[in-house]
Amino acid sequence: MAKSRIGITVGDPAGIGPEIAVKAAADLRVTAVCEPRLYGPHSAEQIASFPRGRVSADAGRAAYRAIVSAVEDARAGTIDGIATAPINKEAFSLAGLPWKGHTDLLASLTGAPRAAMMFYSRELRVVLATVHVALRDVPRLLDRDLLDFTIGLTASELPRFGYAHPRIALAGLNPHAGEHGVIGEEDDAVLRPAVDAARAKGTEVTGPWPADTVFVRAARGEFDAVIACYHDQGLIPIKLLAFGRAVNVTLGLPIVRTSVDHGTAFDIAGRGIADASSLIEAVRLAAELVHS
Numbered sequence: 068m069a070k071s072r073i074g075i076t077v078g079d080p081a082g083i084g085p086e087i088a089v090k091a092a093a094d095l096r097v098t099a100v101c102e103p104r105l106y107g108p109h110s111a112e113q114i115a116s117f118p119r120g121r122v123s124a125d126a127g128r129a130a131y132r133a134i135v136s137a138v139e140d141a142r143a144g145t146i147d148g149i150a151t152a153p154i155n156k157e158a159f160s161l162a163g164l165p166w167k168g169h170t171d172l173l174a175s176l177t178g179a180p181r182a183a184m185m186f187y188s189r190e191l192r193v194v195l196a197t198v199h200v201a202l203r204d205v206p207r208l209l210d211r212d213l214l215d216f217t218i219g220l221t222a223s224e225l226p227r228f229g230y231a232h233p234r235i236a237l238a239g240l241n242p243h244a245g246e247h248g249v250i251g252e253e254d255d256a257v258l259r260p261a262v263d264a265a266r267a268k269g270t271e272v273t274g275p276w277p278a279d280t281v282f283v284r285a286a287r288g289e290f291d292a293v294i295a296c297y298h299d300q301g302l303i304p305i306k307l308l309a310f311g312r313a314v315n316v317t318l319g320l321p322i323v324r325t326s327v328d329h330g331t332a333f334d335i336a337g338r339g340i341a342d343a344s345s346l347i348e349a350v351r352l353a354a355e356l357v358h359s
Contacts, residue, residue, distance in 0.1 A: 070101050071147040071357040073350050074137040077107035078152030080117040081126040082331025083341035085109040088152050090343035091350055101354035104146060107133030119337035127158030134169070138176045141322040148323030148353040152346060153331045156199070167199040170317055173324055182319040183220050185292075186302065186328060187228060187352065188309035191285055192292040193301040194221045194318070205297045206253055209240060214261035217294055222270045224318045225292060227359040236281050236290040237262055237274030238300060244275045258296075311344045314352045323356045325349040 075092055078084030085108060092103040108114050108129055117126045134154075140146045151169055159166060166172035174182040185194045196217045197208050218235065225233035237258060239245060245254030258275040265272045274281070278295070282304035285293045295301025305313050306328060315326040327345040335341060 071354045073101045073353050074104050074106050074146040074149045076133045076137050076151045077109045079126050079130045079155040079158055079331045080108045080114045081119055081121055082333050082336050084152030085114050086341045087343035087346045091346040094347050097347055097350050100351055106137045120333035122155055122157045124161040127162035130154045131164055147357045150349040150353045151326040153327055155331050170198055173317055173320055177320050177322060179320050181216055182317050183217055185316045185318050186305045186313045187316050188313040190308040191305050193305050194292055194294045195298060195301050196294055197297050209296055211261055218265045218272055220318050221292055221294060230291045233291045235272040236276055236293045238278040238281050238293055238295050239275035240296045244277045312348055314349045323353050325353040
């Protein structure tokens with residue numbers, strides 16, 4: 068089987084993205100499974116114009132252009148998938164770009180009506196129902212339509228990762244999953260009916276379960292994936308268990324896209340000490356998913 072061609076976007080050029088992208092592209096674990104291609108400024112000369120560790124509109128625009136170029140090549144078949152280094156959301160905002168992150172940008176660029184963010188590791192798999200939104204907005208956004216979509220997409224995509232008959236758990240929104248309305252009504256009024264509807268269609272999903280125990284149960288093997296209601300609810304447990312090894316995967320796109328489980332790390336940018344482990348794992352998983 069021919070090696071897949073994986074594009075690596077360097078992310079924000081003022082952060083550690085260029086450094087880890089170059090390291091990943093040269094790593095023997097990467098070159099053994101794919102042909103990596105770098106997108107965006109990554110040489111010392113190219114990144115010299117971006118002050119290290121500083122947020123800027125120029126860096127935001129450069130990161131955006133690299134992503135656009137990689138997506139265009141993926142859709143044209145020039146490359147088979149994309150692994151992305153981290154961008155800075157504030158830099159995007161300064162550049163006048165409306166997207167809050169890779170997930171919504173990639174959905175827009177590929178014409179995908181909706182997408183979801185999954186973090187994949189050996190220890191735990193987590194899908195986020197809502198992503199980069201204020202916590203106060205989560206209950207309003209967490210409606211039946213969104214939950215039906217997220218549960219369905221999770222069930223349909225997990226077989227690509229080796230889970231032929233996935234067992235899915237939905238984490239509760241409120242403490243103790245609402246205690247039957249004593250600590251919030253959303254779990255019984257919105258989450259539980261979505262689970263019941265999915266089960267009626269044959270999906271093996273249960274919940275809502277109290278979030279303070281459901282991730283432990285999943286890590287011990289009871290569930291193949293957990294759907295989290297909001298960003299930090301899902302990312303705290305997976306980063307605690309598998310930081311540096313977890314891979315961010317965008318579900319629902321017509322192209323393969325993976326990414327790192329960390330940010331731009333402006334505090335160590337330019338020092339040559341950034342750990343490329345997560346990006347290496349992201350590139351390797353992208354190469355694997357191309358053939359799934």
